[in-house]
Amino acid sequence: MRTSYGFRLALLGIALLIAGVASAQAANSLTITGAGATFPYPLYSKWFYEYSNSHPGLNFNYQSIGSGGGIRQITAGTVDFGASDAPMTDEEMAKLPGPILHIPTAIGAVTVVYNLGGVGSGLKLAHDVLVDIYLGKIAKWNDPRIASLNPGLKLPATEIVVATRSDGSGTTDIFTNYLSTVSLDWRAKVGRGKSIRWPVGLGGKGNEGVAGLVKHTPGAIGYVELAYAKQNKMAMAALKNREGTFVLPSIETTSAAAAGAAKTMPADFRVSLVNAPGKDSYGICGMTWLLVYKNQKDPAKGKALVSFLKWAIRDGQKIGPTLDYAPLPKPVVDMVDKTLKQITSGGKNLY
């Protein structure tokens, strides 16, 4: 009898003790929590790991729950910073308790990946073909419209399995932004957004889920960020860009798209990079932002955030290309630097 009571109490006691010890252990370190986009997750996880290691006492905890989640949680104030591949809309910004800054951190490309037995990277697709695949109008891989773009390739008669995102996503926003820009049909029927009503397709959760779906389903086509496609050695399509060239997504072609946009960058950085001009530009590019309140509630966390951001837009940019993220163009970095100076807490500047 005694052992049973004692056993039970001991179990409880140990659990609480461990909790207490662990709390004490980490109590002298400051944790800054952020959540949002899955696209930059590989980059942010590397950044936060490096930064936290070189700044003991600071822990940046980032959870990738999707751009929509990032916006929701920063609006509700349940996280210290948000992250999104989709700039906040005016309606979303109206709900915020205070002004927010979109701090660009990297530029990414949304690649079209596919799983077709013998076909490697470089399948040529034009924007109207892509739109019609996602509208369900083109159902088989050996459709004449695809074949005519790829005369040398033997395309199988397999069904096209379309993969989409089941969660709210900035990647989706960039992709559908592109589709809406190049096709009035798409814009009318479906539109642009983080969560949309897909005409066809299976939903995967996160960039991770879509990559997994495409990898495991023969005949599948999907859209994932460049980093995910390359890390996973997936076959990527060469999209016809604005100037008519078929361009494979890469850091170079992404940077080419960004360079053009740098000239007309708005002060709040809420800009779209899809269908950018330039013969080397890849058609589906987008920036990703960290969402940070101009007026930080917690001065310690605010200071840590600003220091991190200063590091991220300069030293951090060197890490980006190793993980297949394109760096911010130099003029943009200078603009961001100026914007960081605007962040305050309780009236005090945190820069």
Next chain:
Amino acid sequence: MSVESIAFRRKAADRVSKAAFAAAAALVVLPLFLIFFDLLWKGAKELHVSLLTDLPRPVGEPGGGIANGILGTLTVAGLAMAGGIPMAVMTGIYLAEYGKGAFASAVRFAVDTLTGVPSIIMGIFGYVLWVLPMKRFSAWAGASALAMIFIPVVVRTTEEMLRTVPMTVREAALALGIARWKTTLFITVRTALPGVVTGILLAMARIVGETAPLLFTALGNQFWQSGLDQPIAAVPLQVFAYAISPYEDWHDKAWAGAVVLILMVLVLSVCGRLLARARK
């Protein structure tokens, strides 16, 4: 129809049914072997001590583990139980010892309803009740969601176990002049204790494995927890995050983490069952 053919049919039916039942049992057990061996096979690469002692590392870096997840799981489950055990056991005692009438029926009905509620709804509960007002994801929120799953199960098992204690035990104690409340707490409950503890351990095994309720309450954490009012890691969350990623090394970690999770759940279940059997 001749007697022989009837007899033959009956014997054949007997043999066929026996084979069918055996096949059913085999089919039931088959997935377990498939899953378990698959997990071990694929997770073997990442199943070393560092999995249990290290913090997660970013993509592409070797090593890294789920140590904070293990601690986080124990913490959140521990919190859920700290609040849940007294509430559930006392409610179980009420229903078994004093429970007659409309109020008791209402409570029983509520408990039945709660046991059927999907765990994701408990996650919504935790989010609305804790995360929004507190303006942060926290271990408290996660624990509250888990407690809502834990409590109804333990109320049921406690009530059942207490009911199995024969009236004679209670009457004997009362006849000896022991006060009713002491009888209930120190005699009846003590007698039923192995069963009650089994119920608690099984409920604990259940909440340790839950992912959905923690998604929007505990959120997850890359580091050691810095306080119970902060986001906290948990093994099922980490396994999920690794699993749906496209990185091979993270997949391996997911499988390895899954093995750790199953072992944790198994140890608890087995302890529970052994305890029940030992006292019988």
Next chain:
Amino acid sequence: MSRRARTGENPKDLLFENATALFAFGVLALTLLLFGLLVRESLPSIRRFGASFFVSQTWDPVAGEFGALPFVYGTLVSSFIAVLIAVPLGVGSAIFINEFAPEWLKTPVSFLAELLAAIPSVIYGLWGIFVLVPVMRDYFMKPAASVLGWIPLFRGPVYGPSVLAAGVLLSIMVVPFILSVSREVLATIPQVQKEAVLSLGGTRWEMIRIVVGQHCIPGIFGATVIGLGRALGETMAVTMVIGNRPEAVLSVFSPGYSMAAVIANEFAEATDDLYLAALVEIGLVLFLLTFVVNIAAKLVLRTMVTRASRGL
């Protein structure tokens, strides 16, 4: 008799009884709180869509149009498939373990079945995407679709993730519960009845058919309901294999969606208030569904038991 006289002179007795009653009330209050919160958070959606919420197939966050039909459909179909598979298997295994298995086999087999119940949902989901779905797709669904595709229920195209895959995975998850409840039910059969049939020259099979059939139908029904309840609420495993497609299509080979899965996928990100309310309303529907299943089961069980006891 006065309260005091009943509980004896000891006021501590009353205190204790009231303390336990207080906790019991706490549990009741929590349940009501849960229900209340769900209703409050889903009000915007209830007001906006009303009854059309349940018949509309449209799930369009961009246009702000929400309908729950695909999710209700997917939940019901996958759970139904799960129970259809799990009940015969669970009851059959229970009969095997109790009646046919040699003593040395009983403990290991039942232990293994319990292990199945211990495996967390997320792990079933993993195994589902990496093993079950590809195997089912290539060895069962594709061949079946080519042969039986003319029947709407089995029409292609076959992608793999589907309502059927979710149903099969759910059945594996639900079987251990049906098994353990069935075993308990079978154990309540009086040995006398079994022996009576055997002594009259009945075969094992006939004994099972007659005795189990007579005694255990209510219990087996109860087991079915428990299994159904678990299947309705499963989240993680389902969202990984069902395809996450908000469309109610007749074919079981088609991808679908379930109520719990859509909440898990979209809750953290619904930036729009109406969107969030619609998701919570789905949660409310799920809550009510399990509630209704519980009540219905209790009612049916009661009539079954009274009928059975009358029949005896």
